[in-house]
Amino acid sequence: MTPQDATHGQGAPAASAENALGGDHYLNHGRGVWSWLTTLDHKRIGVMYLVSILAAFLLGGVFALLLRTELLTPQQTIMKADTYNQMFTLHGAVMIFLFIIPGIPAALGNFVLPLMLGAKDVAFPRLNLASYYMWVAGALFALISMITGAVDTGWTFYTPYSTTTSASVISMVFGAFILGFSSIFTGLNFVVTIHKMRPPGMTWCRMPLFLWGLYGTAIIQILATPVLGITLLLIIAERVLGVGIFDPALGGDPVLFQHFFWFYSHPAVYIMILPAMGVISELMATFSRKRIFGYTAIASSSIAIAVISFLVWGHHMFVSGQSNLAGMIFSFLTFLVAIPSAIKVFNWTATMYKGSVWLATPMLYALSFLFLFGIGGLTGLFLGALATDVHLHDTYFVVAHFHYVMFGGTVMGFLGGLHYWWPKMFGRTYSERWGRLAALLIFLGFNITFFSQFVMGSQGMPRRYYNYLPEFTAYHVVSTLGSYLLGLGFLIVMIYLIHSLARGRPAPANPWGAATAEWQTASPPPHDNFTSDPMVDDPYDLERWRWDDRLSGYRLDAAAARPAGAV
Amino acid sequence: MNLASSHGEAHDPHLAHHFPDAPTQFEAGKLGMWIFLATEILLFGGLFCAYAVYRANHPEIFMYAHQFLDKVLGGVNTAVLIISSLTMAWAVRAAQLGHQRALVRLLSATIALGFVFLGIKYVEYEHKWKEGLLPGTRYTPTAGESVSATAPAAPDPAPAAVPAGEASSIAHAARGPAGLAGEPADSQSPAAPAVPRNVQIFFGIYFTMTGLHGLHVIAGMITLMWILRRAVQGEFGPRYFTPVDLAGLYWHLVDLIWIYLFPLLYLIH
Numbered sequence: 053m054t055p056q057d058a059t060h061g062q063g064a065p066a067a068s069a070e071n072a073l074g075g076d077h078y079l080n081h082g083r084g085v086w087s088w089l090t091t092l093d094h095k096r097i098g099v100m101y102l103v104s105i106l107a108a109f110l111l112g113g114v115f116a117l118l119l120r121t122e123l124l125t126p127q128q129t130i131m132k133a134d135t136y137n138q139m140f141t142l143h144g145a146v147m148i149f150l151f152i153i154p155g156i157p158a159a160l161g162n163f164v165l166p167l168m169l170g171a172k173d174v175a176f177p178r179l180n181l182a183s184y185y186m187w188v189a190g191a192l193f194a195l196i197s198m199i200t201g202a203v204d205t206g207w208t209f210y211t212p213y214s215t216t217t218s219a220s221v222i223s224m225v226f227g228a229f230i231l232g233f234s235s236i237f238t239g240l241n242f243v244v245t246i247h248k249m250r251p252p253g254m255t256w257c258r259m260p261l262f263l264w265g266l267y268g269t270a271i272i273q274i275l276a277t278p279v280l281g282i283t284l285l286l287i288i289a290e291r292v293l294g295v296g297i298f299d300p301a302l303g304g305d306p307v308l309f310q311h312f313f314w315f316y317s318h319p320a321v322y323i324m325i326l327p328a329m330g331v332i333s334e335l336m337a338t339f340s341r342k343r344i345f346g347y348t349a350i351a352s353s354s355i356a357i358a359v360i361s362f363l364v365w366g367h368h369m370f371v372s373g374q375s376n377l378a379g380m381i382f383s384f385l386t387f388l389v390a391i392p393s394a395i396k397v398f399n400w401t402a403t404m405y406k407g408s409v410w411l412a413t414p415m416l417y418a419l420s421f422l423f424l425f426g427i428g429g430l431t432g433l434f435l436g437a438l439a440t441d442v443h444l445h446d447t448y449f450v451v452a453h454f455h456y457v458m459f460g461g462t463v464m465g466f467l468g469g470l471h472y473w474w475p476k477m478f479g480r481t482y483s484e485r486w487g488r489l490a491a492l493l494i495f496l497g498f499n500i501t502f503f504s505q506f507v508m509g510s511q512g513m514p515r516r517y518y519n520y521l522p523e524f525t526a527y528h529v530v531s532t533l534g535s536y537l538l539g540l541g542f543l544i545v546m547i548y549l550i551h552s553l554a555r556g557r558p559a560p561a562n563p564w565g566a567a568t569a570e571w572q573t574a575s576p577p578p579h580d581n582f583t584s585d586p587m588v589d590d591p592y593d594l595e596r597w598r599w600d601d602r603l604s605g606y607r608l609d610a611a612a613a614r615p616a617g618a619v
Numbered sequence: 620m621n622l623a624s625s626h627g628e629a630h631d632p633h634l635a636h637h638f639p640d641a642p643t644q645f646e647a648g649k650l651g652m653w654i655f656l657a658t659e660i661l662l663f664g665g666l667f668c669a670y671a672v673y674r675a676n677h678p679e680i681f682m683y684a685h686q687f688l689d690k691v692l693g694g695v696n697t698a699v700l701i702i703s704s705l706t707m708a709w710a711v712r713a714a715q716l717g718h719q720r721a722l723v724r725l726l727s728a729t730i731a732l733g734f735v736f737l738g739i740k741y742v743e744y745e746h747k748w749k750e751g752l753l754p755g756t757r758y759t760p761t762a763g764e765s766v767s768a769t770a771p772a773a774p775d776p777a778p779a780a781v782p783a784g785e786a787s788s789i790a791h792a793a794r795g796p797a798g799l800a801g802e803p804a805d806s807q808s809p810a811a812p813a814v815p816r817n818v819q820i821f822f823g824i825y826f827t828m829t830g831l832h833g834l835h836v837i838a839g840m841i842t843l844m845w846i847l848r849r850a851v852q853g854e855f856g857p858r859y860f861t862p863v864d865l866a867g868l869y870w871h872l873v874d875l876i877w878i879y880l881f882p883l884l885y886l887i888h
Contacts, residue, residue, distance in 0.1 A: 166637075173637035175647045240654045248647040249638075278658040282665035286827065295823040296755030297669060303680075303817025308672060312665055 070603060071558040072574035073479045081579040092177035093579060097184050098163030099477065102470075104187065105159055108150035113542065115143035120501075120535040123528045126520050133518045137204035138219075140516060144207030145224065149231045150191055152462055153320065156327035157273075158187070158238050160469045161266050163477060165242060167570035167577065168260050170251045170586045175244040179237050186234035193227030196220070206516065208317070211298040211309040215290045222288055229284045232277045235323070239273030242266050253589045260568045260591040261337075261350055265330020268354035272319045272326070272361060280316035283309065307372055314365035322361040324458055325425075326354055328465025329396055332418050335468050336400045338566040339415035340407030343592045346399035353392035360389050370441045379438055386436035393429050397422065412564070413487035417468030420495045424460025428453055431506065446516075449509025452502045460498060467494070467545070474549070475563050479576040480556030486548040493541035500534025560605025565597040572608075633859045645861055652865040656872045659835070663876055666828050670883060673820055683814060684821035685887040687752050689743060693885040696739045700874045703732035711867045714860035719853060722863070726847040729870065733840040740833055747822070754826050758819030825884055832876055839873045842866050 078095045082088075088096060119139055122129045131139070162180065166173050174180050197203055197220040205214040205221065214221050246267050250259065287309075289295045296302030298309045337344040344350065366374060366382030374382075400422060409415065431453045434440045444450065475481050508527035513520060520528070562571040569586035570577075597606040631641055638644040674681050710725035751759035846866045849855065855863055 171637060175637075176651060177635070177637070179651075236658055240651055240658075243654060244647050244651045247650060248643055274654055274658055275661060278661035279665050282662050282831075285831075286665070286669075289827055290755075293754060293826075294756030295827060296819060297823050297827070299755065302755050302823075303677075303820045304823075305672070308669060312668075 070561050070574060070605070071479055072576060072578065073558050076578060077479065077574065077576040078579045079478070079576055090181075092173070092181055094162050094166050094174050094177065094180060095477075095577065095581075097180050098159055098161075100184055101154060101162060101187070102159040102477075104184075104191070105151050105155050108146055108191065109155075112143055112147040112151055113539065115139050115146065117535055117539050119143060120532040122518075123520075124532050126522050126525055126528075128519075134204065136518045137516075138202035141203050141206050142198060145194065145203070145228070148207055148320075148324075149228050150187075150194065152324045152458060153231070153235055154187060154238070155324075155462065155466050156331065156469060157242065157266055157269055157323075158183070158235075160331070160466070160473060161242065161262075161327060162238070164473060164570055165245060165263065165266060166249075167476075167573065167581055168263055168568050168591075169245065169249055169254065170569045170582060170588050171245070171249045172581055174241045175249060176241050180241055183234045183237035183241070186230050186237070190227045190229075190231035190234060193223050193230065197223035197227065208313060209284075209287060210313075211287065211290070211306045212300070214287060215298060222291055225284045225287050229281055229288075232281050232284070235273050236277045239270035239277075242270040243274065246270075251585070251588050257348065257351070258589060258591065259351075261333035261344065261347070261354075262327075262330035262568075264351040264354045265327045265333070268358040269323050269326045269330075271355075271358050272323050276316045276319035276323070276362070279312060280320075283312040283316065286312075307369070307374070310369050310372055311365070314368045315362075318365040318368065319358075319361040321458070322357055324462045325465075326357060328421070328462040328469075329354065331465040331469035331472070332400060332421050333396075334566070334568065335414050335418040335472060336403045337592050338472075338564050338594070339410045339412060339418065340404045341410065341565070341594055342403060342407035343594065344399070345402040345405075346395070347592070349395050350399050353395045356392040357389065360385065360392070364389060367436050367441075370438055371445050383436055383438050387433065390429065390433060393425075397426060397429075411488075413482075413484060413491055414468045414472040414564075416488060416491035416495075417464045417471065420491065420498075421461060421464040421468065423495075424456050424464060424498065428456025428458075428460050431456065444509065446514055447509035448505040448513045448515055451515050452505035452509055455498075455502045455505075459502070467491075472564065473570075474552070475559030476570060476575050476577070478553055478556075479559050479574075480552050481559045481563065482552035482556055483548045486544060490541045490544040490548070493537060493544065497534050497536075497538030497541050501531050501538055502534075504528075504530040504534070560603045562597060562606040563604075565594060565599065565606035567591055567593050567597060571606075631858075633861075641858075648861050648865060649868075652868050656868060659872060660876075663828075663831065666824070666831065667879075667883075670824055670828070673824060677815070677817065677820065679813075679815040680818055680821050681887050684818045684825075685885060687747070687750070688825070688885045689746070690885050692739050692743050693881050696736050697877065697881045699732050699736050699739070700877050703729050703736070704871055704874045706732065707867045707870045711860065711864050714850070714855045714863040715857060717856045719850075719856075722850050722855065723847065726843055726850055726863075730840055730843050730847065733836055733843070736836060737833065740829065752822055753819075754823035755819050758822060760818075828880055828884065832873070832880060835873045835876070839866075839870050842869060 078093055079099075081093075082091070088100065091097065091100075118131070119136070122131050122136055122139075162174070200223065201218065201220040203209075203214075203217075203219045203221055203224045205217060205219070209221065209225060214225075246259070246263060286295070286297055290298055294302075297304045298306050300306060333344060333350055364382060364386045366378055367386045370379050370383075400418075411419075431449070435444055435450060435453060471482070471487060504527045508524050508531075509515075511524070513524045513527070559575045561573065561575050563575075564571070568591045569582075569588050572586040573582050596609050598609045599605075600607045634641050634644055638647065706725045706728040710722055710729060713719075713721040713725055747753065749761075751757075751761045753759070843866055846862055849862065
C-alpha cells in the first residue's frame with residue numbers, strides 16, 4: 053500500500069459506528085503477503101511487530117522454563133554448565149532487546165498512537181516500516197550468533213570477558229546495535245508525530261496519558277540508545293581491531309565499559325516501564341469508570357522519570373571500584389526515582405477510590421501491576437542503598453527485583469494493554485472467563501516464582517550460578533514450580549487469543565466505554581483510521597459514553613456530548 | 620515554509636496523505652532531522668567521553684602522541700570541510716530560489732570536497748600504517764620507540780618519529796604515568812622527553828573517532844549523490860526543497876564534528 057492509495061479506503065459511513073469485520077478494514081484493505089510486507093500503515097506495522105515480539109517472548113520464555121528446570125536440583129539436571137551459561141544470556145538478551153524494549157511502544161504504541169491522535173498515520177511511515185525491518189535484521193543477527201556459538205557473557209556483555217571469549221559476540225552485539233537503531237527510529241517517529249500531528253483541540257494537557265508515557269519513552273530512546281550504539285561498536289572494534297580501549301593489558305579501562313553500558317541500560321529500564329505506566333493510566337481510568345485522578349501529576353511524573361533516569365546509572369557499579377563519593381551521589385539520585393513512581397501509584401489508587409471498579413481482564417492485569425510494581429519498586433530502594441547493596445549485589449534478590457519491575461510491571465502492562473486493545477485490533481472479543489482465569493494463574497505463578505527468589509537472594513544465593521548449596525534447594529524447587537504455573541497461564545492466554553481470532557464474538561467499536569479517540573472508530577479500524585474527525589477534547593470524560601445492550605458496547609450519548617471539534 | 624503554504628495542498632505531489640498541509644510536513648521533516656542529529660551527537664558523545672577520561676587520566680600520552688599527527692594536513696582538511704559547508708549552505712539557498720544550474724554545481728562541489736577530505740585522510744592513515752602507529756595490539760612503532768603495553772616504561776631520549784620542528788615541545792614527564800595497574804612513578808629523568816606507557820590508547824581513540832567520522836562523511840556523500848541525482852532531474856524548486864535542506868543539515872553536522880576533532884586530536888598543548 054502506498055499513502056496515495058489511502059483516499060480510496062473510505063469504508064461505509066456506518067462502519068465508524070460499530071464492527072467492521074464484514075466490510076473494508078485495515079486487515080483486508082490490500083490482500084496478500086506482499087501488501088503486508090510493504091505496508092506503510094502504522095496499524096499493520098504494529099500487528100507485524102506484535103507477532104514478531106510475541107515470537108521472541110515465546111522463545112525467551114522457553115529458555116526461562118529450561119533454566120528453571122535445570123535449577124531444580126543443586127547439581128546438573130538437564131543441561132551442561134556451558135549450555136546453562138549460554139541459555140541465561142540468551143534468555144536475557146532475547147527478552148530485553150527483542151521483546152520488552154520494543155514490546156509496548158513498537159507493537160501497541162504503533163497501533164494506538166495515531167488513532168489516539170485522530171491522525172491517519174505516524175509522521176514518517178517509511179521510517180516506521182524501516183524500523184520494523186531493522187528489528188528483523190537485528191533478530192537475525194542474534195539468531196546467527198545462537199547458531200554459530202551462543203554468547204555466554206550475560207546480556208550485559210561485560211568486558212574483558214566479552215572481548216576475549218570465543219563465542220560469537222560480534223554477531224550478537226551487532227544485532228543489538230541494529231535493534232538499538234530500530235528503537236531510536238520508533239522514538240523519533242513518535243516524538244515528531246506527537247509534536248506535529250496533534251489535532252486541533254488536543255493541547256498537551258488534553259493528551260491521553262498513554263501518549264505521555266510513549267513521549268517520555270521516546271525521549272529516552274533517542275538520547276540513551278546512541279550511547280549503547282557506540283559502546284557496542286567499541287566492543288566490535290576491540291575484538292576485530294584490538295583497539296584496547298576497554299582492555300587493561302593495553303592501558304584501557306573495563307570499568308569505562310560499565311559506565312557506557314549502564315548510561316544506556318539504566319535509562320533503558322525506563323524505556324521498558326514508562327509505556328507500561330501509560331497503559332495502566334488508561335486502564336485505571338476506564339475500568340474505574342471515573343476520570344483519572346491527578347492527570348497533570350501523572351503526565352509530568354513520566355517526564356520526571358525520563359529525566360532522572362539519566363542520572364542514576366552508577367548504582368549498577370557500587371562494587372565495581374567506583375569512588376565512595378560517586379556511590380553516595382548515585383545512591384541519592386536513585387532514591388529520587390521513587391518520588392515520581394510513587395506519585396503515579398498513588399494517583400492510580402486514588403482513581404479507583406470511589407470509582408465503580410470493573411474487574412475485566414485488562415483491569416486484573418492493571419491491579420497485578422499495582423501490586424507487583426509496588427513490591428519491585430520498593431525492593432529497588434534496598435538495592436539503591438549503599439550498605440545493603442554490598443550484601444545483595446549479584447544475588448537472586450537482584451534477579452527477583454528486576455523481574456518484579458520488568459515482568460510484574462512491564463509485562464503486566466503489556467498484557468493489560470494487549471487485552472484492552474485486542475478487540476480494536478482484530479475486531480473480535482476473547483473469552484472473558486478464560487482471560488480472568490489466566491490473569492489469576494499468571495499473578496499466582498509469578499509471585500511463587502519470584503518471591504522465593506527474594507528470600508534466597510537475601511540469604512546469599514548468587515545469581516547466574518549453575519550449581520548451588522543444598523540449603524537453597526527448597527527455594528529453587530518452589531520457584532521452578534511457580535514458573536510452570538506461570539507457563540501454564542501464558543499457554544491459556546495464547547490458546548484463547550488465537551481462538552478468538554477465528555471464533556471470537558465480533559467486537560463493538562467501544563467495548564470498554566473509554567473516551568479516547570481510538571474507540572470512536574470501527575473495530576477493526578478502516579485503512580484511513582477515521583471516517584469522521586473524532587472528539588479529542590477530553591480523553592477522560594467517560595460520562596458521555598453509555599452502555600447499549602443492542603451493541604453490547606458503549607455508544608456516545610448525544611445529550612452529553614459536545615459537538616465534534618469543539619474545544 | 621511560507622513558500623510552500625501558498626499553494627493548495629490537493630495538487631502537491633510531494634504532500635503525503637497523512638499530513639494536513641505542506642508546512643506541517645516540512646516542519647515534521649525538519650524536527651525529525653534535528654532529533655536524528657541529536658542521536659548522532661550522542662553516538663560520538665561516547666567517544667568524546669572516552670577521550671575526556673583518558674586525557675584527564677593520562678595527559679602525558681596525549682602530549683606525546685599527538686606529535687605524530689600532521690597538523691598541516693589536518694588543517695587543510697578542516698578548511699576543506701568548512702568550504703564544503705559553505706557550498707552546501709549555498710546549494711540549499713539555490714534550491715530555495717530555484718536556481719537549477721547553481722544547485723547542481725554546488726552539490727557537485729560539495730561532493731568533490733568530500734572526496735578531497737577522504738583523499739587527504741587516506742594519506743594520513745597510510746602514513747600511520749607504515750609507521751606502525753596503530754591502535755591497541757597493532758601498535759608497533761617502527762621509529763625506534765620500544766613502547767609496548769607490557770614492558771615497563773623505558774625513558775627514551777630520542778623519539779625519532781617526531782616531525783621536524785616539533786622536537787621539544789613536550790612537557791617534562793614530571794608526573795609518572797598513572798596506569799591502571801598502579802605503576803610506581805618511574806620517570807626519573809626530568810630533562811629527557813620520556814615516551815609514556817600505553818601510547819596505543821591515543822591511536823585507539825584517534826582511529827575510532829576519525830574512522831567513525833570518516834564513515835559519516837561517506838554516508839553524507841552518498842546522501843548528497845542521491846540528492847544530486849534528484850536535482851539533475853529538476854525535482855527541487857522554491858516549493859519543494861526539503862530533502863536538500865535536510866541533507867544539508869546532516870552535512871553541517873559532519874563538518875561540525877570534525878571541527879571539534881581537529882583541535883582535540885591535533886592541537887594539544
